[in-house]
Amino acid sequence: MPRTRVHNLNISLDGYAAGEHVTFEEPIGGAERLFEWFDGRAIHGVDGVDDPWTLDRALTSLWGQGVGAEIMGRGKFGPQVGEWTDDGWRGWWGDEPPFRTPVFVMSHFPHPTVEFGNGTSFHFVDGAPEDVLQRAQEAAGGLDVRIGGGPSTVRQFLEAGLVDFMHLMIVPITLGRGVSLWEGTDGAEAAFAVESIGSRSGLTHQLWNRIEPRSPSGQR
Amino acid sequence: MPRTRVHNLNISLDGYAAGEHVTFEEPIGGAERLFEWFDGRAIHGVDGVDDPWTLDRALTSLWGQGVGAEIMGRGKFGPQVGEWTDDGWRGWWGDEPPFRTPVFVMSHFPHPTVEFGNGTSFHFVDGAPEDVLQRAQEAAGGLDVRIGGGPSTVRQFLEAGLVDFMHLMIVPITLGRGVSLWEGTDGAEAAFAVESIGSRSGLTHQLWNRIEPRSPSGQR
Numbered sequence: 001m002p003r004t005r006v007h008n009l010n011i012s013l014d015g016y017a018a019g020e021h022v023t024f025e026e027p028i029g030g031a032e033r034l035f036e037w038f039d040g041r042a043i044h045g046v047d048g049v050d051d052p053w054t055l056d057r058a059l060t061s062l063w064g065q066g067v068g069a070e071i072m073g074r075g076k077f078g079p080q081v082g083e084w085t086d087d088g089w090r091g092w093w094g095d096e097p098p099f100r101t102p103v104f105v106m107s108h109f110p111h112p113t114v115e116f117g118n119g120t121s122f123h124f125v126d127g128a129p130e131d132v133l134q135r136a137q138e139a140a141g142g143l144d145v146r147i148g149g150g151p152s153t154v155r156q157f158l159e160a161g162l163v164d165f166m167h168l169m170i171v172p173i174t175l176g177r178g179v180s181l182w183e184g185t186d187g188a189e190a191a192f193a194v195e196s197i198g199s200r201s202g203l204t205h206q207l208w209n210r211i212e213p214r215s216p217s218g219q220r
Numbered sequence: 221m222p223r224t225r226v227h228n229l230n231i232s233l234d235g236y237a238a239g240e241h242v243t244f245e246e247p248i249g250g251a252e253r254l255f256e257w258f259d260g261r262a263i264h265g266v267d268g269v270d271d272p273w274t275l276d277r278a279l280t281s282l283w284g285q286g287v288g289a290e291i292m293g294r295g296k297f298g299p300q301v302g303e304w305t306d307d308g309w310r311g312w313w314g315d316e317p318p319f320r321t322p323v324f325v326m327s328h329f330p331h332p333t334v335e336f337g338n339g340t341s342f343h344f345v346d347g348a349p350e351d352v353l354q355r356a357q358e359a360a361g362g363l364d365v366r367i368g369g370g371p372s373t374v375r376q377f378l379e380a381g382l383v384d385f386m387h388l389m390i391v392p393i394t395l396g397r398g399v400s401l402w403e404g405t406d407g408a409e410a411a412f413a414v415e416s417i418g419s420r421s422g423l424t425h426q427l428w429n430r431i432e433p434r435s436p437s438g439q440r
Contacts (some may be wrong), residue, residue, distance in 0.1 A: 001270065047286025047364070050221065052429035053385055055417050058279055066267025144267065165273055195420050197275050209272035 003144045003164035004133060006154055006208075007063040008041065009181070010034040010169045016178030017151035022079040027092055029075075031178050037171045038201055043098060055199045059167060068140025070099050071132055073153035074107040077122065084111045084124075091122065099148075102139040104132055106153065129160045151181040158188060166192070166208035223364045223384035224353060226374055227283040228261065229401070230254040230389045236398030237371035242299040247312055249295075251398050257391045258421055263318060275419045279387060279427075288360025290319055291352055293373035294327040297342065304331045304344075311342065319368075322359040324352055326373065349380045371401040378408060386412070386428035 011017045012034060019029025028035060040056050042049045043063035051057070074080075078089050084107070091097055097120040104125050105111070111124035123139075125132050136145045147157050157163050168181075182188060191212040197205045231237045232254060239249025248255060260276050262269045263283035271277070294300075298309050304327070311317055317340040324345050325331070331344035343359075345352050356365045367377050377383050388401075402408060411432040417425045 045285055046282060052413060052431075053282070053427060054415060054429070055279075055425075055427065058282060058427070059275075062266060062273070062278060062281075065265055193272060195274060197417060197419075199417075200415050205275075207273060207275065207278070209274070 002068075002137060002140065002142060004147060004157065004162050005067070005144050006147050006149075006157075006163055006166040006168075008043065008060050008167060008169060009149060009151070009154060010037070010171050011151075011181050012171055012173050012175040012178070014174050014176065015180045015182045016175045017149070017154075017181045018075075018179040019175075020178055022075050024079055027079075029178065031175055033173055033175070034171050037173065038169070038203060040201075044100075054201070055197070055205070056169075056201050056203060059197075059205050060169075062167065063146070064098075064100070066144050067101060067146045068143030069101050069136040070103045070146045070148045071136050071153070071157075072103060072105055072148040073150050074105055074124075076148060076150050076153070077105045083109050090114050090116075102136070103148070104136050104139075106132055129157050129162055133157070133162055151179045155181060155183070155185065159185065161191070163208075164210045166206075168206040168208070170204040170206065172202045172204075222288075222357060222360065222362060224367060224377065224382050225287070225364050226367045226369075226377075226383055226386040226388075228263065228280050228387060228389060229369060229371070229374060230257070230391050231371075231401050232391055232393050232395040232398070234394050234396065235400045235402045236395045237369065237374075237401045238295075238399040239395075240398055242295050244299055247299075249398065251395055253393055253395070254391050257393065258389070258423060260421075274421070275417070275425070276389075276421050276423060279417075279425050280389075282387065283366070284318075284320070286364050287321060287366045288363025289321050289356040290323045290366045290368045291356050291373070291377075292323060292325055292368040293370050294325055294344075296368060296370050296373070297325045303329050310334050310336075322356070323368070324356050324359075326352055349377050349382055353377070353382055371399045375401060375403070375405065379405065381411070383428075384430045386426075388426040388428070390424040390426065392422045392424075 019031035022029040041060040042057040046053050046057050046061045100119040103122050105122050107124045108126050114122040147154050192208040193211050195207045239251035242249040261280040262277040266273050266277050266281045297311055320339040323342045325342050327344045328346050334342040367374050412428040413431050415427045
């Protein structure tokens with residue numbers, strides 16, 4: 001049965017996974033240190049990677065396996081707020097966005113679909129997490145759906161009981177402020193078996209596997 | 221550049237990776253407990269696996285990624301010794317051997333090729349590790365070659381300086397006797413960066429990444 005998965009979500013020791021104000025200069029809103037800690041991701045599998053196959057690489061390599069669509073918040077696509085303007089923005093990723101699948105960008109404002117040659121297409125959708133997930137599942141063709149972030153988007157799906165698997169990377173830094181993955185949650189871990197693994201790099205990986213059946217809103 | 225890799229090699233605390241006498245009843249030669257410890261392998265990737273995605277599964281899932289051929293000792297193919305007889309033996313794995321690539325079985329005695337419908341074919345070859353590796357690399361079509369075991373075969377390739385990556389799973393049991401992975405080696409670790417990771421299951425995973433250039437005999 002297809003799953004809804006979160007991968008490679010970097011969070012600080014104080015629970016922040018992004019800064020508060022994304023700009024064109026600061027895609028993570030000032031929390032770029034979360035990503036500077038470790039640059040050895042291998043999101044499309046380790047087998048093409050010439051660098052050492054570390055634990056960090058082995059775990060980040062799960063990101064793309066068996067995923068047929070992604071859902072992201074609009075702040076992950078771009079720093080604009082309010083109505084979209086015709087500014088030619090096509091995301092942060094140049095001509096080769098790493099997704100290679102349909103991507104559903106949650107936004108209250110309409111925007112034409114943005115397509116790339118490598119299989120990536122951005123579709124802008126409004127709706128509750130359940131509805132957006134259903135559209136993404138239809139597009140995923142039987143494969144899994146990844147919730148790509150940012151943290152408030154992941155939290156929305158967590159709170160709706162829609163996440164089956166989550167891989168967090170706890171980075172040994174404090175940020176003091178930002179967008180918290182955990183804000184307002186209480187017992188987020190209750191529906192999961194959580195495994196924590198220390199890495200030589202200083203990261204702590206966590207694998208969250210759902211143990212409870214989906215809530216009714218999450219049934220497919 | 222293609223690598224030569226070892227994956228999911230279970231060894232006991234006292235260094236044994238197989239029993240001494242493989243029989244039709246005991247494919248691991250009496251050391252079956254090494255494999256009973258953990259049955260949650262996911263050798264062809266985790267994405268088809270409905271069970272929880274644990275660390276153990278994530279690491280065992282590297283087994284099949286990017287591999288185009290395997291090399292194994294004859295004891296992994298079957299318990300027979302000496303000249304092969306026409307006994308109809310086609311390996312331990314039924315009609316669907318998990319390899320799905322050419323497999324080179326090291327044997328001093330000739331044996332016709334054994335083929336299966338799922339891409340697995342067993343080729344029986346005699347020669348030094350360097351020569352067998354070269355044949356396997358040609359068959360792998362640019363992908364990596366896996367050294368599939370047993371332990372004395374892995375040790376042969378290790379001693380020849382031909383192994384680029386090795387994933388060991390140290391099982392928290394003692395066996396007292398058997399075929400040791402380490403017998404006769406001294407400083408096997410010297411050419412590698414070794415990362416050790418404890419798992420909730422009790423296994424210790426080790427990732428060995430070669431840091432020294434290949435020995436001349438291993439140059440391709």
